[in-house]
Amino acid sequence: xxxxxxxxxxxxxxxxxxxxxxxxxxxxxxxxxxxxxxxxxxxxxxxxxxxxxxxxxxxxxxxxxxxxxxxxxxxxxxxxxxxxxxxxxxxxxxxxxxxxxxxxxxxxxxxxxxxxxxxxxxxxxxxxxxxxxxxxxxxxxxxxxxxxxxxxxxxxxxxxxxxxxxxxxxxxxxxxxxxxxxxxxxxxxxxxxxxxxxxxxxxxxxxxxxxxxxxxxxxxxxxxxxxxxxxxxxxxxxxxxxxxxxxxxxxxxxxxxxxxxxxxxxxxxxxxxxxxxxxxxxxxxxxxxxxxxxxxxxxxxxxxxxxxxxxxxxxxxxxxxxxxxxxxxxxxxxxxxxxxxxxxxxxxxxxxxxxxxxxxxxxxxxxxxxxxxxxxxxxxxxxxxxxxxxxxxxxxxxxxxxxxxxxxxxxxxxxxxxxxxxxxxxxxxxxxxxxxxxxxxxxxxxxxxxxxxxxxxxxxxxxxxxxxxxxxxxxxxxxxxxxxxxxxxxxxxxxxxxxxxxxxxxxxxxxxxxxxxxxxxxxxxxxxxxxxxxxxxxxxxxxxxxxxxxxxxxxxxxxxxxxxxxxxxxxxxxxxxxxxxxxxxxxxxxxxxxxxxxxxxxxxxxxxxxxxxxxxxxxxxxxxxxxxxxxxxxxxxxxxxxxxxxxxxxxxxxxxx
Amino acid sequence: xxxxxxxxxxxxxxxxxxxxxxxxxxxxxxxxxxxxxxxxxxxxxxxxxxxxxxxxxxxxxxxxxxxxxxxxxxxxxxxxxxxxxxxxxxxxxxxxxxxxxxxxxxxxxxxxxxxxxxxxxxxxxxxxxxxxxxxxxxxxxxxxxxxxxxxxxxxxxxxxxxxxxxxxxxxxxxxxxxxxxxxxxxxxxxxxxxxxxxxxxxxxxxxxxxxxxxxxxxxxxxxxxxxxxxxxxxxxxxxxxxxxxxxxxxxxxxxxxxxxxxxxxxxxxxxxxxxxxxxxxxxxxxxxxxxxxxxxxxxxxxxxxxxxxxxxxxxx
Ligand SMILES: [Cu+2]
Ligand SMILES: [Cu+2]
Numbered sequence: 001x002x003x004x005x006x007x008x009x010x011x012x013x014x015x016x017x018x019x020x021x022x023x024x025x026x027x028x029x030x031x032x033x034x035x036x037x038x039x040x041x042x043x044x045x046x047x048x049x050x051x052x053x054x055x056x057x058x059x060x061x062x063x064x065x066x067x068x069x070x071x072x073x074x075x076x077x078x079x080x081x082x083x084x085x086x087x088x089x090x091x092x093x094x095x096x097x098x099x100x101x102x103x104x105x106x107x108x109x110x111x112x113x114x115x116x117x118x119x120x121x122x123x124x125x126x127x128x129x130x131x132x133x134x135x136x137x138x139x140x141x142x143x144x145x146x147x148x149x150x151x152x153x154x155x156x157x158x159x160x161x162x163x164x165x166x167x168x169x170x171x172x173x174x175x176x177x178x179x180x181x182x183x184x185x186x187x188x189x190x191x192x193x194x195x196x197x198x199x200x201x202x203x204x205x206x207x208x209x210x211x212x213x214x215x216x217x218x219x220x221x222x223x224x225x226x227x228x229x230x231x232x233x234x235x236x237x238x239x240x241x242x243x244x245x246x247x248x249x250x251x252x253x254x255x256x257x258x259x260x261x262x263x264x265x266x267x268x269x270x271x272x273x274x275x276x277x278x279x280x281x282x283x284x285x286x287x288x289x290x291x292x293x294x295x296x297x298x299x300x301x302x303x304x305x306x307x308x309x310x311x312x313x314x315x316x317x318x319x320x321x322x323x324x325x326x327x328x329x330x331x332x333x334x335x336x337x338x339x340x341x342x343x344x345x346x347x348x349x350x351x352x353x354x355x356x357x358x359x360x361x362x363x364x365x366x367x368x369x370x371x372x373x374x375x376x377x378x379x380x381x382x383x384x385x386x387x388x389x390x391x392x393x394x395x396x397x398x399x400x401x402x403x404x405x406x407x408x409x410x411x412x413x414x415x416x417x418x419x420x421x422x423x424x425x426x427x428x429x430x431x432x433x434x435x436x437x438x439x440x441x442x443x444x445x446x447x448x449x450x451x452x453x454x455x456x457x458x459x460x461x462x463x464x465x466x467x468x469x470x471x472x473x474x475x476x477x478x479x480x481x482x483x484x485x486x487x488x489x490x491x492x493x494x495x496x497x498x499x500x501x502x503x504x505x506x507x508x509x510x511x512x513x514x515x516x517x518x519x520x521x522x523x524x525x526x527x528x529x530x531x532x533x534x535x536x537x538x539x540x541x542x543x544x545x546x547x548x549x550x551x552x553x554x555x556x557x558x559x560x561x562x563x564x565x566x567x568x569x570x571x572x573x574x575x576x577x578x579x580x581x582x583x584x585x586x587x588x589x590x591x592x593x594x595x596x597x598x599x600x601x602x603x604x605x606x607x608x609x610x611x612x613x614x615x616x617x618x619x620x621x622x623x624x625x626x627x628x629x630x631x632x633x634x635x636x637x638x639x640x641x642x643x644x645x646x647x648x649x650x651x652x653x654x655x656x657x
Numbered sequence: 658x659x660x661x662x663x664x665x666x667x668x669x670x671x672x673x674x675x676x677x678x679x680x681x682x683x684x685x686x687x688x689x690x691x692x693x694x695x696x697x698x699x700x701x702x703x704x705x706x707x708x709x710x711x712x713x714x715x716x717x718x719x720x721x722x723x724x725x726x727x728x729x730x731x732x733x734x735x736x737x738x739x740x741x742x743x744x745x746x747x748x749x750x751x752x753x754x755x756x757x758x759x760x761x762x763x764x765x766x767x768x769x770x771x772x773x774x775x776x777x778x779x780x781x782x783x784x785x786x787x788x789x790x791x792x793x794x795x796x797x798x799x800x801x802x803x804x805x806x807x808x809x810x811x812x813x814x815x816x817x818x819x820x821x822x823x824x825x826x827x828x829x830x831x832x833x834x835x836x837x838x839x840x841x842x843x844x845x846x847x848x849x850x851x852x853x854x855x856x857x858x859x860x861x862x863x864x865x866x867x868x869x870x871x872x873x874x875x876x877x878x879x880x881x882x883x884x885x886x887x888x889x890x891x892x893x894x895x896x897x898x899x900x901x902x903x904x905x906x907x908x909x910x911x912x913x914x915x916x917x918x919x920x921x922x923x924x925x926x927x928x929x930x931x932x933x934x935x936x937x938x939x940x941x942x943x944x945x946x947x948x949x950x951x952x953x954x955x956x957x958x959x960x961x962x963x964x965x966x967x968x969x970x971x972x973x
Contacts, residue, residue: 163898170895233897241872242855242897329873330942335856336871370749371757375767400858401869402800402850402876408789413782423774427767430739435679437749437757448740455736459729466785468721468795471867472708475858475893539707539722541862543893546901550889626756 031087033118040218043081047073055321068321071229071248075255079218086120086214091207120214122206125607127213128192128506132499134213135187136578138180138220139492140571145173147568150561156551166547168231168249175236175253176223177487179260180216182302182349183267184491185356187213189498190271190295192506196600196607197289199280199616199634204273212266219260226252235545237346240327240338244319251320258313261306261345264352268302271295280634282618289598289622290373293380294359297387298352304391305348312341336403343394351390353487355383357454357494358425361447364501365432366623367596368444373623374431378424385421389414399470408467415465422458426451441594442516446497449524453489457482460535478538481531489527496523496574504589507582508605515577522570530563597622597633612636679746687738691731698726708865711888711909713881714796715865721788721795728777798850798868798876801938807879811845814838815936817948818850818857818870821899823890824952830919832936833926834951838890838907840882841915850876851939853948858894861907863887869894875938882909929954 028034051070083089091101116126117133148169152160161169191213195203203209226232232249234242238257243250275288275296288296315326316338325331327338366373373379395404395411429451438444460482463469473479496519503511533556542549542557549557581587592601599622603611616634624630703723710716747757789795794805815826817834826834838861840846850859852870859878860867863886868878885908892903910918923930933951934944 163901166901167895167898233895233900235895237895239856239894242895245855246897329871336874369747369757370755372759372761374760375762378762378767398869400798400867400878402798402871402874405794405797405799406804408797409782409786412785412789416778416781416785419778420771420774423770426736427770430736430743431760431762431766433740433743433747434760435758436743436747437753437755438744438747439749448744451740452737455733459733462729462781463722463725466721466725466781466788467797468714468718468785468788468792469725471714471795471797471865472718472722472862474867475860541707541860541889541891543860543891545895546891548901548904625759627759630759 036085039081039085043077047077131187142176150564167233200278215263223256261310268299271299290362309345347394360494369436382421382424443501450493457485476538481534526567694730717792811847819853821903860893
């Protein structure tokens, strides 16, 4: 079965018909990032004016709690202006009014090179790259805030920053990481690779997918702009009533977080429908790559958990602007309500940040162990188990709060139960390594680092699930070290594994492997030397988010800070490698450098428009390494009629003929 | 392409090649390491594990942390030993381009893994519940009507959090309010934790007590101080600008010293106590000005329940 790729004219995503394109307008009239910025500015000005007009009886005090309406309406209309400027509404409006939807963008963008990355592109591969670059920028920005926090913590009593600046830094770092990194993997790799891995030419909802990306820069900038309004003093959790009483910076928090919530709902929705409905013939559930399973599980979490966040943020906004009293105790509201809503989202959120990591490493290890994934069904069951259980554990964040104290044994049990499906992920890895032929490539190193870090993160999580032990650990640096081990040590390491593994596929260039190894070793060593001591710091009694601490903890805090700066340096090595390899060196990578059986590696790098010349017929699972007589993973050029036959029930027989 | 290359089977079918018993080797590597680690944790490390043994709840937490560390260490060492062994023994040698054996799973291994993890998890859940019950709530906030509580009549201490200060009221001694937290040795204490403004968390580190201070909520936590000495109180819920500076110190003294202190403080603060609102489990925000007035009279500073601009106070 020869694998040859012949691009053919396909129906564009979004239902556009191939055909005569409209005469191209001059570039500055076509919707792109510059029109979006213009729309945002106009929207903000209008919204701000409208807020002042509606709330004119409020006093105008800078850095006070009395003029939230203009800020909130300004942000909201700026977002509307931003997406209108991008042209998000153009096609739907044309369809609604019965006018033909032009195909212009496809042809123009294919030729336009870099410009298409600054536009509302309906190509899932463009969106994937947009996400990738965006996420790296967001991650580095939020990481710089962490550097500033560690700088302040060099001394127990001497202050680099004022206390207000310090809480701003803490809030910005935490919120930016938690909200934007939700899409760290789903955005770039999910959008780019899932359709290719399931043998589809497109995603289900390209407009929704593209919109999900374009909301992230808006959320990022709105959150960032909080600094101009004095920041917000309540970290990423935004507990009421502190978030109600705080100054206008809190509006940025609520709008940005709510916006990001909408973005991840949209992103998740698209992935779910794509995976369910757009699998190629023969891509049975039992052949779905583990990475696709993890994207599906993550998307389910996103779609089900994020609405609660959006609701919570909306209630904060109305509490702050029009004096509803959802969270005001003395007016019949409850600050517990917010804690419940927040963690009902917040705990699934931490699995939104963990499952993609499991998916990436489970996808990568069979390739570099040269063995089938051990216990495929177990791995899938583990992911589904985590997904389901994560909705039943949120009150472990409230063990000391006095809320629902009699149910603590229940939440202790459910929390500990999660370690069973999580343990399955480790079983799968260990089985895969059994008698393997391990190749120490850069992606494999990062995958191994992920398993090491997440082991520590996961086991420390069991300590936190025990109510008596949690009494000491809750709210301390212990918790902070725990979730940095799972998110930074788990998700970010897995993300790096994914970058080194898939970037040659996505961009068709080689990443420098030597710098990659230096990046891995520095990141691995300094990550552990940053966060491992923090368990001890927490157990020694240092609460989170403080800028003053016991003077006997200075040595260890200084150690951590210096390690953190070195960790920042290792991320810098990554950025240099990324920019060097993708912009300056641009060494071509066309084949299948990892000898992977993944369907995505059977097409050219980067994949042609439409991914596949024809819908492929999937013949076997993606991990059949070393299996005698295993058929190739897919027939990329199936005989005519075989796809139609697939829907009548005999896919493989026809394909093997 | 690789798909085709992979399809070509390795010439010899993997017919269980005779080799070292890897499972046994890993087990023999793991066993001594796990035993040593557990002994070190239990005997050497255990008595020094936080939060110490100053109170009943602290000792209970130390025990829990110890037990979990003893359970966690073998699990962790097993995974690490396994990976370490795998990476050394099963790495691909130079020039070898073959694939590994096609093992798709092993239902016995999978079943025993699930059984072992389930047993550990269920044990931990039961253990945690028992520990929570026998330690009378383990020093954690249990809400207004605790179901796990000590018998007898514990000393009532109300902890009032506000930005950015804790104050303490002793209702059994006329309800005076002070910034000093003094507790008697060998007597159960019931902390009634509440807040006047935002959510704080009362964390008496060496006592192993942590209870959120929610406005309008009476969050009760129990402990029994067993040794005299000082302890640190920190706010462990981010509560605004000066959260990082919201800490003070308490002390555990002998019962007689406590009685003397309480009696004298009661007299000393009598004038302030008179203008305080009467003791209540929670305080309506409307009485906050009254509390503030009394506190100002007693020389107690703080944000007094109001949010003030960042430059004030310059130093707490
Ligand atoms: Cu959680
Ligand atoms: Cu506080």
